Amino acid sequence: MLHGDKIRLRALERSDIPTFVRWFNDPDIRRMLLITDPMSRAGEERWFEAQLESKDKVFGIEVDAGDGGRRLIGNIGLVRINWKDRVASIGIVIGEKELWGQGYGQDAIATMEQFAFDELNLHRLELEVFEFNSKARRCYEARGFKLEGTRREALFRDGRYNDVHQMGLLASERVED
Numbered sequence: 001m002l003h004g005d006k007i008r009l010r011a012l013e014r015s016d017i018p019t020f021v022r023w024f025n026d027p028d029i030r031r032m033l034l035i036t037d038p039m040s041r042a043g044e045e046r047w048f049e050a051q052l053e054s055k056d057k058v059f060g061i062e063v064d065a066g067d068g069g070r071r072l073i074g075n076i077g078l079v080r081i082n083w084k085d086r087v088a089s090i091g092i093v094i095g096e097k098e099l100w101g102q103g104y105g106q107d108a109i110a111t112m113e114q115f116a117f118d119e120l121n122l123h124r125l126e127l128e129v130f131e132f133n134s135k136a137r138r139c140y141e142a143r144g145f146k147l148e149g150t151r152r153e154a155l156f157r158d159g160r161y162n163d164v165h166q167m168g169l170l171a172s173e174r175v176e177d
Contacts, residue, residue, distance in 0.1 A: 002059065002111050002112075002114075002115050003111070004107040004108060004110060004111035005107050005110075006063060006103060006104055006107040007061050007062060007063055007073075007104055007107050007108050007111065008061075008062050008070070008111075009059035009060065009061060009062075009076065009108065009111055009112065009115075010059060010060050010062055011059065011060070012048065012051065012058060012059065012060050012075065013060075014048060016048075016060055016072060017041060017044050017045055017048055018041070019072055019095065020039070020044050020075075020095070021039050021040070021041050021044050022095075023074075023093065023095030023096075024038075024039035024044070024095075025038050025039055026095075026097070028097060029093065029095055029097070031157060031158070032093070032130065032133055032136070033093060055081060056077055056078065056079045056080075056081065057077060057078040057079075057081070057088075057115075057120075058075060058076070058077035058078075058079070059075060059076055059077065059112075060072050060074075060075050061073050061074040061075060061076055061092075061094070061104065061108045063099075063104060071096075073094055073095060073096045073099050073104060074092065074093050074094040074095050074096070074104070074105070074108065075092070075093060075095075076090070076091070076092040076093075076108045076109070076112050077090070077091055077092075078090055078112065078115075078116055078120075078122075078125075079091060081120075081122075085123070085124075086121065086122045086123035086124065087122065087123065087124045087125075087126065088116060088120075088122055088124075088125055088126075089125070089126050089127060089128075090109070090112060090116075090125045090126070090127050091127065092105055092108060092109060092112075094108075100135070101135065105136075105139055106139050106142060106143060109139065109140070109143050110143060110175075113125065113143065113169070113174060117171040117174065122171065123170065123171050124168060124169065124170050124171070125145075125168065125169045126148075126166065126167065126168040126169075127140065127145065127166075127167050127168075128151075128164050128165065128166055128167075129164070129165050129167060130155055130157065130162055130163075130164055130165075131150075131162050131163040131164070131165060132157070132158075132162055137165065137167075140167050141167075142175070143169065143175055144169050144173045144174055144175040145167040145168060145169045146167060146168060146169070146173070147165055147166075147167055148166045148167060148168045149165075149166045150163050150164070150165050150166070151163065151164040151165075151166065
């Protein structure tokens with residue numbers, strides 16, 4: 001497990017699948033992701049099985065549930081890891097909407113940065129953020145990610161074309177907490 005200030009990151013479990021299906025069938029959450037179609041349990045089970053064989057590093061994000069237990073609120077991962085160049089893409093979802101804007105995502109990103117740079121010896125993290133997701137962009141900027149480019153009108157969502165911003169963070173640019 002990886003521990004942040006507010007969260008902990010843990011391995012995904014098969015028992016998480018119904019929670020993921022609930023999140024990814026919520027239009028508000030799906031809107032912020034590359035997922036466009038509703039998610040079936042069978043589809044999510046296939047994804048989970050593929051993760052068991054994958055070199056990606058995907059973790060569940062948990063918080064204290066207040067009753068001594070833990071609550072799964074999202075997931076975060078390093079994907080498309082390029083070990084030669086020491087680069088990975090980072091992706092995150094906070095699936096419990098009532099917890100948006102409370103700093104859990106930023107803490108999860110900080111925790112994943114520490115893992116990526118200090119344990120995996122990666123040099124660079126990169127991500128894409130949709131132009132209408134200004135909260136996520138502010139979160140990434142607060143963690144030190146820099147805007148590196150924009151893919152103009154690269155995403156069709158909500159009946160119109162939207163820009164997709166590309167951002168990156170080098171190990172030497174990390175924000176120290």
